[in-house]
Amino acid sequence: MQDRPFLIRGAAVLSMDPAIGDLPAGDILVQGDRIAAIGHCLDAPEGAEILDAAEMIAVPGFVDTHRHVWQTQLRSVATDWSLCDYTINMRSVFASFYQPEDVWLGNHIGALEALNAGITSVVDHCHIVNSPEHADAAVQGHRDAGIGGVFCYGMFRNARHHPGAPIDVAELIGEMWGDVEDWRFADAERLRGNGFGAHDRLRFGLATNEFELKPYDEVQAELRRVIAMEPQRISMHAGMGALAKDNRMVKHFLADGLLDERALFVHGGGFTDEELRILADHGCAISATPDTEMQMAMGHPVAYRFADAGGRASLGIDIVSNIGGDMFSQMRLMLQAHRAWLNAWAEQDGRTPGTVTVQARSILEMATIGGARAIGMDDCLGSLSPGKFADIALIDTRAINMTPMIDPVGAVIFYANPSNVDTVLAGGRIVKRGGQLTGIDWPALRRRLIASSDRVLSKAQRIPLEKIQALWTAPWYFDRRAAIEAVS
Ligand SMILES: [Zn+2]
Structure with a gap:
């Protein structure tokens, strides 16, 4: 200051x-x-x-309620990716090759990119925690930039690869879909004790595994442990279009008493009106990320549907490996996508609306005070x-x-x-x-970011993708034994 x-x-x-x-x-x-x-x-x-x-x-300052900040040095790799492509390449390969230095660079320069665009708070859904050193580097990147928001420690295990050796599918599945390792919970507690105060601008949260891809007993066990840690927010990918179809997670959570205001669901386009109402009634929040949701078949961006249900709707940028990290684009996309959606309904009824019912100011609210409410920080920002x-x-x-x-x-x-x-x-x-x-040496940072990008990409390119593709495109998410047999 x-x-x-x-x-x-x-x-x-x-x-x-x-x-x-x-x-x-x-x-x-x-x-x-x-x-x-x-x-x-x-x-x-x-x-x-x-x-x-x-x-x-x-x-x-804008409040971005969902971003994987670590992906800053992978700009444009996801331009033409589906959600499946993203899972195969980013989550199963690129993430494996990040060293702590890469995480610091991604998070530091990603946070600077956000600040440069007027975003002063971000929820970092940080699923690049390959070791405690990675977690430290991620937080330090934010602190060195001076951004606020919620750092959400990721429970997801990235795969380990051995370039040049054949892919061991059993090992890959065990790493990515196995139970959360105990060290993560302990390490998350360690990290929280390292300078995260309940009234700070940067607070401590947790980011869960992909609940729509796991058996419910595992989901429940993980979520209970996470809730017991009382983080500022629990960031969860959910309601991702057709993936939500056979997985009515919200009703399970409701029945088991697992919904409260700490829950920050991300995407949600696959939620029914009833599920949105349940989430709203329990004080949960949703982060809509219109750019990636429209590209990756995650359902119609849900922010206004959720706001209409009385919920805490907010906006996120999601992956800077796909799109620019500013809020202007997301505000415009979300507003116009929703206007287009309403107009399409009218057209279907043979009507041409005489007025625009969703006003521009509403999206500015979602990107500022709405985001602050979604992360439980509206008493001090937004x-x-x-x-x-x-x-x-x-x-x-x-x-x-x-x-x-x-x-x-x-x-x-x-x-x-x-x-x-x-x-x-x-x-x-x-x-x-x-x-x-102010106060940065951009040419020097830029050189380091480009070197990091080259390092990660050159390693990732050596991994054969066939088995990983087969793994993620098979329709047996919950049967790991069958998956191993099918792909090995
Ligand atoms: Zn995400």
């Missing part, structure tokens, strides 16, 4: 706080790591640094409110793609991109100023 008070002058403020509303030319005073005041023509405290924001829009963390993004409206700025909400959602983000404060610290990230 800054030593001096910091006063943002004259911005078009979209506070997302109903008590404050929008201010056409508002001031925001930051002291320490918090917002001290918001209003018109605030007095500058002695020694304050003043930023003229007359041509800028101020929004709360809106520009006195007393909350000073997580602020200033979007410059002077660029050719932003001029003239008539409606700030429309400008942010339909016109802005990360290059328009001029200034970002994260917990009161200026991490971007004048369009540039």
Whole structure:
């Protein structure tokens, strides 16, 4: 954080706080790591640094409720992947070759990418914990960047490969689908004790295995252990389109008393209306990731359906190996996908709607205060409110793609991109100023990231994929013995 008070002058403020509303030319005073005041023509405290924001829009730092940050150095490998391709290549091969240095680089530069785009909080569903050192590197990457949110320690076992040797399918299955190893629970506790406080900007969570691909008795056992650890949030991939069809997990969880507000379900397009209502009634949250859901057949992005059911809906970016790590794209995609969905229903009824019923502001809410609610941190972030963390993004409206700025909400959602983000404060610290990230040596980081990318890709390319493909495309998810016999 800054030593001096910091006063943002004259911005078009979209506070997302109903008590404050929008201010056409508002001031925001930051002291320490918090917002001290918001209003018109605030007095500058002695020694304050003043930023003229007359041509800028101020929004709360965005809250990305689902990202696998470690994949930063694999940009564009997933461009044409299905969910099956992703499982085969990313989850069964690439992840195996990450060393702690690669994890630090992926998480550090991924967090910087988020901050550069005005995202100040992220839920990192971190399934790259191949050892305790990997977990340490992942957290350190976030801390070194200064991002907040929830670090969710992954329970998933990545496969071990021996390049040049034939694939041992029994070993592969045992590693990826076996019970969670005890060391993970112990290590997660160790890590939590290492600087994660209940009131910090970066909190401790857990990320489970893929529950739709495991027998329910194992799912239940894992979830009970995870709940007993009382993490800030439990991040779970679920409701992934047709995969949810024969697996009514929500009803199992309901019957076994496993649903509460710590549950953060990711995707959810395959959930029925009744399941969405059950989740909403139990205070659970959903992170919709429209880009990957639309590409990878995970059902229609569910955020608005869940919000209509009274649930805590939020947005996530998911995999930066597939798409850019900014919230502008996801807001636009989610809003327009839902408008298209409603219009398609109307068209089917032979109607042309006379009005657009879903307003743009609703998606900005989901990306800010909605995300904060989803992660249980709306008391300290998600809106520009006195007393909350000073997580602020200033979007410059002077660029050719932003001029003239008539409606700030429309400008942010339909016109802005990360290059328009001029200034970002994260917990009161200026991490971007004048369009540039502060305090980093980008050429040096870039060199290291490219070297890491080359290292992982060159190892992954040596793994024959046939058996792994057969493993994941066979229809016997729950019968491991049959899987081994079929593929070996
Ligand atoms: Zn995911």
